[in-house]
Amino acid sequence: MLALAPADARAADEDEDTKPSPPQVYLDLRTSYSRVPAGALSIGFSTPSSMLARLSELTLRPTPSLPASQGVAWDVPLTVDVNDQVSLYGGFSATTSQAGDSAWTPVAITSWNVGVQAEIYQQNGGPIPTLTLQTTLTRALPSGPLATTSLNNVLEASYALNADETRGLLAGMQSTLTAIDADRAEIRPNWVGYVGGFYQWDNNWKVTGRVGVQSFGGAQLLNLAPLAAFTEPIVRFDLDKMDDNDNRLFGLTAQIAWTPKPAYQLTLRTPLFLTKN
Template sequence: MLLLFGSLSLAGPALGKDSSDDEDGAAKPPRAVPNIYLDLQTYYTTLPSGALGIGFRNFTALPALSSPASQTVSVNAPITLDLNDRVSVYGGVSSSTTRTDATSWTWLTADSRNIGFQADVIQQNGGSIPTVTLQSTLSRSIASSVLATTTLTSIVDFDYALDPDETRGLLAGVRYVSVAVDSDLARIKPSIIGYLGGYYQWPSNWKLSGRFGVQSFGGAQILALTPFQPFTQPIARFDLERLDDDDNRLFGLTAEISWVPKPAYQLTLRTPLYAVKN
């Protein structure tokens, strides 16, 4: 199940970055060991009947196919290493359970594995050039079937801070999702999301972000089912996060609505479990 939007606040790992130097002007020392944590993400998603979900935050390799209206609860738990303030790598397994108007909840089953990275290739650091972040996630279906898929999700995100402490700023980005099906019986064309947004962080380290954009999907043909027609529709996402003084994420809550082309909703709870935290 992918729900489409370049999640505005990037659906990636809890990559932290120092927002300012020490009061005496000296730069903070480099991190001796990486942050190591289980970036636990729990999703609740609703899809209307006849919709194909392909969205922002989740790493699920097989797009959710919904003939009747459906509800899905997914758990993604990648082990994440923040190698430094600019680069994170992660990998893990996603599981899900689904119900429709005609069926009860299925057993929670592992459905995909994923691996990826996130990197700040340019950092603003008080300058006029925004921070540029790249993220790429490769996901693969676990179950062997003719409809097994491999999904590559790539994001380019621009973050322009409006103050030296980077507590408020503007966001922009593009998200590209490509799905390859093992069999010629199905074909899913890429989806692209472009978005604009902004964020504000309070002195208490609560941070609110909002992203608004447009998603364009090329359509899909799966077995003998009616083709999923191409569409271009709006998408919106809001993120509420609790950070520590070094901008490590402690808690996150995301609400997203996308039109696929009917409205679909996703609520995400993000609770990183740290083994090592600097």
Template sequence: MRAIAMGLLCLTISAGTAFAADGDEATSAKPAVPNIYLDLRTTYATIPAGALGLGFGNTSLSAALDALAARRGTMLPNGLPAAKSIAVDLPLTVDVSDSVSLYGGVSGSTTDLGGGWSAFDITSWNIGMQADLYQQNGGNIPTITLQSTLTQSVPNEPGMTTSFNNILEFDYALDEDETQGWLAGLQYTHTDIASQIASIKPNTILYAGGYYQWPSNWKLTGRLGVQSFGGAQIAGRTLAESFTQPILRLDLDRMDDNDNRLFGITAQIAWIPKPSYQVTLRTPLYAVRN
């Protein structure tokens, strides 16, 4: 899995560099120093009994793995207990160019299974990249973006999980400044458990949506889709049932004049199959901002 992730990372960086080289001939010179920031994300999630808190993006994936680790020893006869989770993601992000970003960091969480909140612990690490494989630039073909993230739980012990999350998104801008447009995409998550008796099946989301950015640089983005999860088992017992259910995500972001995110809040409702609610605050801490 790590070899595949690194191979895909190198391939995508090469492709992004090639596209950037083509675009440099027609655009002004970019700043020599890339954006460097800690993309701090704080997530509160409610997870119903017998389910994993899956959803959009790596934040949802981290929260699901953190909650699974906390609930591993507290299974009910019919699966996992209900839980509330607070997760903090700390990926150090470098915007190599306008089309390629690299990131890596750790995640920590605290979980309440009904008897009070657990101690806050570092529960996983991740590395990943986001790259525009093609940019619309006023044409008729939408921008195509690939995001890939490798996440592994800690500590390294029997039952640890390793997940590979891929998002392929199509962004069709309706104006030259790309302040409004339509979105469509696919997210696919594959998870391995270091155990011969446990397994988690893949999770897939198909979605469509759109966005609008006001002259004040507030940006609203909505995504509505269908999430299909294959279920999870341990020793022949069901941890989480399979399902195919709707999912909704809304993002409100404050951008600067160069489209750098200054603040963001995300609200998500995922039926898994009962409703799971999640709110995420994004407060990037910039070391360098162009």
């Protein structure tokens, strides 16, 4: 076998470094537990599957008002990291819930979703922060009197305080627009504005905190009592284990959203990589 000369070896290494990486594919598995007080819908920093399952359950057993509830949701989005800046995803959510004195519902697929996340600007050591836009379209299943279609948009600015981008500041805005199939029902927009920060240790454990204000426009759901509008605090903390290429290996998220009574959500992320860079 003909050995490469030193110059040829260096050129081969450079070609390997500049060659685009193939797309990374994985199931971004998420398991969530949530508790929601009576008379409220919990939206928060995302459109949780438990909210859609709760509306579906009301079509079977309508009551004068929304009872307190708890639920478990499994989100299964197939995610493709096209490159370091763009990710595409789509999948389904399965849930089980318990409202008031009722028994837990059977586990069922309650929604599907598609979305994209893209870094529209990278800081790269400059004075302007990295800007990331995430858009998710979610449709409730099965179709019924309270079936919904939700569009969730998040624009976040991330300003790194060091060259390794292991610590920094965050600021963002989220909007959730929900259309409901029923003529005499309406869910008005939900907005979240927040600030926060992140820190990543040398062992690749990363903590992120966000504190903000959620403003919900209220809702009217068929014969249920109207849900009042509110503007209240919201808090979210993330603990993630990353690898050397900044891929998430494990994640734990805790969220408290005042609606105006506190609603809680705990989410465990366990990605299953099909291909990995």
